[in-house]
Amino acid sequence: MMRDGFEAIINALACVFIAYMLISLFYLYVAVGESFSQVAAAMLDSRVLGALTISVSSAFLVGGLAVAVGVPVAYFMAFKEFRGKETLEILLVDMPQTFPPVTEGLVYLLMLGRFGFAYTFAAVIIAKFYVSAPFTLSFLTRGYRQIRSAGYDIVARSLGAETRHLLNWVMLPISARDLLAGFSLTWARAMGELAATLIFAGAIPWRTEIIPTLVYLTARDAPAIAMAASVIAETLSIGALLSFRWIAGGRKWLT
Amino acid sequence: MAHLRVEQLVKSYGGKRVIDNLSLSVNPQETMVVMGPSGCGKTTLLLLILGALNPDEGNIIVNDRTLNDLPIERREIAYVPQDFALFPHLTVYGNIAFGLRVRKYEEAEKHKVVDSLLEAVDLGGLSERKPSELSGGQKQRVALARALAICPSLLLLDEPLSNVDEATKADVRKNLKETLAKMKVTTLCVAHDPEDAFSLGDRVAIIHNGRVVQCDTPSRLLEAPKDSVVRRLIAPMYVLSKDASRISASEDA
Numbered sequence: 143m144m145r146d147g148f149e150a151i152i153n154a155l156a157c158v159f160i161a162y163m164l165i166s167l168f169y170l171y172v173a174v175g176e177s178f179s180q181v182a183a184a185m186l187d188s189r190v191l192g193a194l195t196i197s198v199s200s201a202f203l204v205g206g207l208a209v210a211v212g213v214p215v216a217y218f219m220a221f222k223e224f225r226g227k228e229t230l231e232i233l234l235v236d237m238p239q240t241f242p243p244v245t246e247g248l249v250y251l252l253m254l255g256r257f258g259f260a261y262t263f264a265a266v267i268i269a270k271f272y273v274s275a276p277f278t279l280s281f282l283t284r285g286y287r288q289i290r291s292a293g294y295d296i297v298a299r300s301l302g303a304e305t306r307h308l309l310n311w312v313m314l315p316i317s318a319r320d321l322l323a324g325f326s327l328t329w330a331r332a333m334g335e336l337a338a339t340l341i342f343a344g345a346i347p348w349r350t351e352i353i354p355t356l357v358y359l360t361a362r363d364a365p366a367i368a369m370a371a372s373v374i375a376e377t378l379s380i381g382a383l384l385s386f387r388w389i390a391g392g393r394k395w396l397t
Numbered sequence: 398m399a400h401l402r403v404e405q406l407v408k409s410y411g412g413k414r415v416i417d418n419l420s421l422s423v424n425p426q427e428t429m430v431v432m433g434p435s436g437c438g439k440t441t442l443l444l445l446i447l448g449a450l451n452p453d454e455g456n457i458i459v460n461d462r463t464l465n466d467l468p469i470e471r472r473e474i475a476y477v478p479q480d481f482a483l484f485p486h487l488t489v490y491g492n493i494a495f496g497l498r499v500r501k502y503e504e505a506e507k508h509k510v511v512d513s514l515l516e517a518v519d520l521g522g523l524s525e526r527k528p529s530e531l532s533g534g535q536k537q538r539v540a541l542a543r544a545l546a547i548c549p550s551l552l553l554l555d556e557p558l559s560n561v562d563e564a565t566k567a568d569v570r571k572n573l574k575e576t577l578a579k580m581k582v583t584t585l586c587v588a589h590d591p592e593d594a595f596s597l598g599d600r601v602a603i604i605h606n607g608r609v610v611q612c613d614t615p616s617r618l619l620e621a622p623k624d625s626v627v628r629r630l631i632a633p634m635y636v637l638s639k640d641a642s643r644i645s646a647s648e649d650a
Contacts, residue, residue, distance in 0.1 A: 293482040296449050299469035300476040301496035301547055311495070315486045 167376075174373050177366060184370035192348035193356040194374055200266045200352065201332040207267070208275035208328045209321060216282035217309065220290055231283070235276045246272055247341025255342075265343035266350050273338060274331040281324030285317035319390045326386030330379055398425040399459045399550035399583045401446070406455035408441055408607075415441050416452070417607035423551075428577050428584040429612075430598030432591065432630060438607045439587040440479070443553045446585065447476050459551060475544035479556040481536045483528035489515070489539050490524040496547035514542040518576055533561045534569040541573065545580055552577075554586040558593045570596055591634045603627050 144150050174181045184190060219231060238246075247269055251260055259265050289295060294316065298308045314321070336354035343350040345359060353375040361368040401423040408416040415438045423429040431439050444450040446457050448469040457464045464472050475496075483492050493511045494502075502510070515521050518538035528536060537557055544552055561569045574597055577584055588594040594601050595615040602612040603626070611623040619635065622628040 293478045294484060296447070296469065297476060297478065297482045300447060300474060301543070302470050302499040304470060307499055312484060
């Protein structure tokens, strides 16, 4: 039952926005359905399989690296007090998410191209890492700050725990949900990254061509390939995000 | 057992002196309760002694050893915070055994220590429960057992009864007092409730404006409060002790 007219407007706006987002998300499947036989054939195309392999493997590598680097950096940001800490956090977490990815690709091309990194698989990792890793860092830093404000670190230390005990036996288990959430968003962002990777790594099939660059390059001249690549990537992303959420949902130690 | 000496301790926040030349001495095996209104620096004092905060000036000395430059994990001082901070992902057993695990105790030895501590705090049979399944009083006892498991030289308790519901508070207070007496560990406890302070402490130190105003046994504090600040803080105890005398007199009659 609607309380009043204002609530009716809010509900209507929410429904319009939700419909827009869901249509944008699922229209691809409608389009694929209309050209199903061509798209199905294109799914076995070598370039599609190559782009999928590079995309998925690089996304998982970036996610793993983000966790490996994110844990010590988040510990540092959560526990160390120093001047300029807030500014540093903006530069590490917020900036990479708002910095134009195409500019970031150019920066890496200028900075690392001279050392032979350009147009390599390593370039794919480097480009994706910059835009995706901040998600993991953000979640972990928040989780560690909650641990600090709950006093778990002080109690653990009072029981004799050194930093490795604190990290492995207290912080990582308690913040597992934050770690999974950060990893899943990092993975998803890495899967969708285009501009920086295109500039710094190019689009060499089976080496640096990823799903987004394949879609960009084939959307006009070979739409079946673009659709095949897109539907595989979208299905993988939805499935992965839902799985990560389901896995993380079971750990409710920190509200 | 440890003898704690705090000498001329100073700690400021944002230009304001929270601890202002505070000196205190706790004898071996004694339970000293620090009492004062909210914001008077009680928890700050505990954190300074623990090593979680660094003093601006002054010394913290345990058994003639100055601890100022030692990190928390090397001070052998156990701490029970106000909200107990039980590790939520570990069972009662895992929480109590945490310090033993750090010290690389064998499994059998860990079980022995944990089981005896659970009996001592009257929580036998709850070792597999998670903290979320415990009451406030049970959490307090698990946190105490966890602290005692490492045989600390000094035990710090921050408002140990403030998160215990009123219905069970008297029992929890009695259990806490008995456990401290049994374990014979030098204890510094913080409380704002005079009834808690007077029932737990061998001596009570009244803090006001970051300094110790008076430090004495509960009975001497009642007989000879130094000034109006002390009188105001311990006033409820006069009412309680009058009620106790009246009840006792009517029972004799």
